[in-house]
Amino acid sequence: xxxxxxxxxxxxLPFAVAAAFSSNSGFAQSADNATALQQVVVTAMRVExxxxxxxxxxxxxTRKDIERSQAQTLADLLxxxxxxxxxxxxxxxxxxSFFLRGQDSINTAIVIDGVRAPVDQIGSLLVIDxxxxxxxxxxxxxxxxxxLYGDAAVGGVISITTRAGSGAPKAYGSVTLGARxxxxxxxxxxxxxxxxxxxxxVGSAASDGFSAMNSQQKTRANxxxxxxxxxxxxxxxxxxxxxxxxxxxxLKANASSADYDDVDDQTATAADAQVLKKQTQxxxxxxxRNMTSDWSTTLALDISQLRYEDTKNxxxxxxxxxxxxxxxxxxxxxxxxxxxxxxxxxxxTLVNFGVDSTQASYLATGDSAYDMRKTSVxxxxxxxQNLGKLTLQGNMRKDQLVTENTVSGTTGRSDQSANSGxxxxxxRLDDQWKVTSSLSAGFRAPTAYEVAATPLVKxxxxxxxxxxxxxxxxxxxxxxxxxxxxxxxAITSDDGWPEIYSNVGRTENKGLEAVLQTQWWGNRVRxxxxxxxxxxxxxxxxxxRRARNYGSIDVSRMVAGYxxxxxxxxxxxxxxxxxxxxxxxxxSVWSFYASRQxxxxxxxxxxxxxxxxxxxxxASGYNTPGAGAFVTLQYQPK
Numbered sequence: 001x002x003x004x005x006x007x008x009x010x011x012x013l014p015f016a017v018a019a020a021f022s023s024n025s026g027f028a029q030s031a032d033n034a035t036a037l038q039q040v041v042v043t044a045m046r047v048e049x050x051x052x053x054x055x056x057x058x059x060x061x062t063r064k065d066i067e068r069s070q071a072q073t074l075a076d077l078l079x080x081x082x083x084x085x086x087x088x089x090x091x092x093x094x095x096x097s098f099f100l101r102g103q104d105s106i107n108t109a110i111v112i113d114g115v116r117a118p119v120d121q122i123g124s125l126l127v128i129d130x131x132x133x134x135x136x137x138x139x140x141x142x143x144x145x146x147x148l149y150g151d152a153a154v155g156g157v158i159s160i161t162t163r164a165g166s167g168a169p170k171a172y173g174s175v176t177l178g179a180r181x182x183x184x185x186x187x188x189x190x191x192x193x194x195x196x197x198x199x200x201x202v203g204s205a206a207s208d209g210f211s212a213m214n215s216q217q218k219t220r221a222n223x224x225x226x227x228x229x230x231x232x233x234x235x236x237x238x239x240x241x242x243x244x245x246x247x248x249x250x251l252k253a254n255a256s257s258a259d260y261d262d263v264d265d266q267t268a269t270a271a272d273a274q275v276l277k278k279q280t281q282x283x284x285x286x287x288x289r290n291m292t293s294d295w296s297t298t299l300a301l302d303i304s305q306l307r308y309e310d311t312k313n314x315x316x317x318x319x320x321x322x323x324x325x326x327x328x329x330x331x332x333x334x335x336x337x338x339x340x341x342x343x344x345x346x347x348x349t350l351v352n353f354g355v356d357s358t359q360a361s362y363l364a365t366g367d368s369a370y371d372m373r374k375t376s377v378x379x380x381x382x383x384x385q386n387l388g389k390l391t392l393q394g395n396m397r398k399d400q401l402v403t404e405n406t407v408s409g410t411t412g413r414s415d416q417s418a419n420s421g422x423x424x425x426x427x428r429l430d431d432q433w434k435v436t437s438s439l440s441a442g443f444r445a446p447t448a449y450e451v452a453a454t455p456l457v458k459x460x461x462x463x464x465x466x467x468x469x470x471x472x473x474x475x476x477x478x479x480x481x482x483x484x485x486x487x488x489x490a491i492t493s494d495d496g497w498p499e500i501y502s503n504v505g506r507t508e509n510k511g512l513e514a515v516l517q518t519q520w521w522g523n524r525v526r527x528x529x530x531x532x533x534x535x536x537x538x539x540x541x542x543x544x545r546r547a548r549n550y551g552s553i554d555v556s557r558m559v560a561g562y563x564x565x566x567x568x569x570x571x572x573x574x575x576x577x578x579x580x581x582x583x584x585x586x587x588s589v590w591s592f593y594a595s596r597q598x599x600x601x602x603x604x605x606x607x608x609x610x611x612x613x614x615x616x617x618x619a620s621g622y623n624t625p626g627a628g629a630f631v632t633l634q635y636q637p638k
Contacts, residue, residue, distance in 0.1 A: 093258025146442025179628025
């Protein structure tokens with residue numbers, strides 16, 4: 001079958017179903033789907049707007065979706081969402097890479113309660129293991145979003161909102177037991193009273209895990225199971241002082257320990273035990289005021305701290321035989337100030353503008369020791385204009401970034417500025433159908449490591465475009481998008497040591513993305529399909545660990561008081577790395593889930609993951625979870 005025909009059929013699929021459903025009166029309405037179409041989202045414009053009106057490609061995961069999935073990690077929760085892929089070196093707590101719209105993990109932004117998650121000296125995301133129990137909702141914005149979020153948001157943005165208090169004050173909690181001696185406990189208290197909203201929860205998770213590495217492929221790897229433990233705390237308090245003023249504070253803390261295997265350590269043996277311990281804390285406060293009936297302003301301050309301890313046989317790493325991947329202790333401190341404004345200039349004109357300012361420092365000791373300072377200031381403005389059936393969106397942003405990194409006594413400095421922009425257009429064909437399109441330009445600044453190696457390296461620039469067709473009517477939402485992203489002046493390294501970086505690389509990804517959510521004859525249906533071609537134009541090779549075709553189907557229904565569901569995720573073969581010729585085989589994974597509302601407060605949930613015990617790899621030589629069953633008892637008063 002030709003690729004063009006496959007992509008055309010992929011794009012047509014959700015709309016063929018949508019057209020059938022739009023004229024089909026035989027299915028029952030679902031509260032889930034009706035609510036989904038009415039959801040208000042923020043990430044696509046940094047202002048509130050109904051999901052059905054969003055021009056960009058965006059998905060929402062609610063608290064109910066999270067509970068239904070019974071996922072253990074953020075990566076597992078997002079798997080199956082359109083545009084999202086990940087690679088992982090083992091089980092929970094292991095090194096994980098997120099690929100959004102086919103971009104490198106370094107080109108994805110994660111935002112938690114409005115705070116940009118920090119990265120390390122090579123641009124790796126540091127906060128991707130936030131406890132699932134703390135999350136209220138997730139918005140996944142796909143495509144180049146530098147005009148809204150600045151540096152490296154060219155694959156998109158994963159925006160996480162943590163739980164807040166609502167309703168009468170009450171306790172809540174859950175207990176999970178399952179395969180590999182998995183134990184999870186959550187205890188919380190939340191509610192609102194006298195203008196206050198409170199949420200407090202503490203959690204603990206542990207698992208004996210499985211061997212992170214395949215000892216037949218990696219003979220120096222320790223064949224024993226690699227376990228994982230985590231403890232978390234989250235506190236959030238919001239106060240509505242009067243009709244025009246709200247204030248709030250939040251605190252999040254997490255400590256985890258994950259065993260792992262590593263044969264890149266040239267001194268390692270099969271008897272060695274490597275452990276990575278992480279501690280993260282975030283403290284923030286905000287003030288939101290309605291200056292007039294048309295203008296609201298928000299000022300927020302957040303401080304984050306991270307500490308990683310990498311050990312072998314209980315001793316901090318100092319030398320791993322020249323592998324340059326290990327630092328005994330790594331610490332980070334980040335302070336961020338955000339000033340954002342929404343202004344309703346006219347009935348059909350909404351303006352937003354603001355400033356983001358971040359100061360961060362990173363220090364590490366070990367094989368690749370560094371002392372890094374990073375300062376960034378971004379100024380942005382946007383407008384949404386409705387002109388009858390036509391909607392226009394425009395965003396502009398200017399970022400100034402200073403990066404300093406000291407390695408082996410030598411300091412490299414980069415002082416850069418970059419401009420980003422986005423122009424979106426939507427045209428409503430009728431009450432259900434809409435055409436959307438956008439053009440955008442963004443950038444990724446050099447990392448601290450790249451600056452230290454080559455101080456004169458410049459930012460790389462990304463240009464994206466997409467056109468889509470959207471159906472939103474009744475309980476059905478369908479969207480198909482053709483997208484293209486091209487990277488110029490991509491930062492690449494030579495094969496020497498020490499590495500030298502230059503702006504000579506070129507990459508490209510283009511393809512089709514289709515999503516469908518609906519209710520069909522009592523079945524809740526979610527479908528996502530992606531066909532893409534991510535490649536390095538300079539070498540002609542496919543980009544590592546990204547499939548040309550992948551997708552998921554999730555179907556559930558109520559049967560005699562039980563919600564019963566099944567989900568299948570599949571991906572075809574992927575190149576393992578730009579440094580080898582290994583090809584990872586395609587795979588499909590089935591999971592089954594069920595829940596029963598015992599009474600108004602208690603719910604029993606069960607899940608079987610990888611039900612057919614499929615053996616597959618997300619990174620060459622690293623194992624993935626086999627079949628496993630899990631049971632959760634949840635207490636959540638209405």
